[in-house]
Amino acid sequence: MPIKIHMLPLGALQTNCYIVADPDSHEAIIIDPSDEAPKILEVVQREGYVVREILATHAHFDHILASKPVKDATHAPFRLHAADVPQLQHAQQIAEMYGITAPEPATHDGTLDEGTVIEVGAIKLETYFTPGHSIGHVSYVLRSEQVVFSGDCLFAGSIGRTDLPGGDFPTLMHSIFDKLVVLGDEFTVCSGHGPTTTIGEERQTNPFLLQWLSSGWRDEL
Numbered sequence: 001m002p003i004k005i006h007m008l009p010l011g012a013l014q015t016n017c018y019i020v021a022d023p024d025s026h027e028a029i030i031i032d033p034s035d036e037a038p039k040i041l042e043v044v045q046r047e048g049y050v051v052r053e054i055l056a057t058h059a060h061f062d063h064i065l066a067s068k069p070v071k072d073a074t075h076a077p078f079r080l081h082a083a084d085v086p087q088l089q090h091a092q093q094i095a096e097m098y099g100i101t102a103p104e105p106a107t108h109d110g111t112l113d114e115g116t117v118i119e120v121g122a123i124k125l126e127t128y129f130t131p132g133h134s135i136g137h138v139s140y141v142l143r144s145e146q147v148v149f150s151g152d153c154l155f156a157g158s159i160g161r162t163d164l165p166g167g168d169f170p171t172l173m174h175s176i177f178d179k180l181v182v183l184g185d186e187f188t189v190c191s192g193h194g195p196t197t198t199i200g201e202e203r204q205t206n207p208f209l210l211q212w213l214s215s216g217w218r219d220e221l
Contacts, residue, residue, distance in 0.1 A: 011035025057151025084137030132172020
């Protein structure tokens with residue numbers, strides 16, 4: 001049976017949390033435990049999933065607000081890229097700057113980097129290092145289903161902002177073209193915010209990608 005993907009837009013910023021599950025073994029991976037832990041856990045309990053991994057694409061507060069209660073309830077390890085660990089440790093203070101009261105985030109249980117493979121049941125996620133929105137941003141590729149979980153790197157019709165600490169526009173664009181676009185037009189993009197899209201759709205219509213190519217900036221950097 002194909003891998004099952006649940007998309008849950010949660011919290012004030014409607015950040016997408018993804019539950020990726022093997023329907024045969026009922027083992028699952030949670031990507032970006034964004035907010036509203038009871039809603040995440042309700043899906044887990046309703047479907048009878050056993051959560052084996054909790055992963056973050058990056059440590060901006062809206063992607064990890066539910067990390068501690070979800071980790072406490074599932075006893076699954078929580079991992080992210082090492083470069084974003086300092087951001088994780090200051091997530092509460094950063095959230096308060098935006099007027100959001102944030103709970104303490106989960107303590108991370110390990111880090112991952114380019115090439116790290118996470119295997120749970122029939123699920124095989126490949127980690128791609130895609131900085132630019134944050135210094136330690138990663139994307140997760142589920143090649144069997146031709147899906148990439150792009151976090152805040154690439155959106156339908158847009159890209160991640162680069163005006164936050166650790167952000168860098170040229171770095172982000174290189175991540176998009178060198179890591180995501182090369183996956184192929186048929187890949188579905190499951191972003192951190194908004195609807196799903198495809199690499200082909202974004203390659204052909206995304207104004208930021210088109211401007212980057214037409215400007216010649218890519219060839220100069």
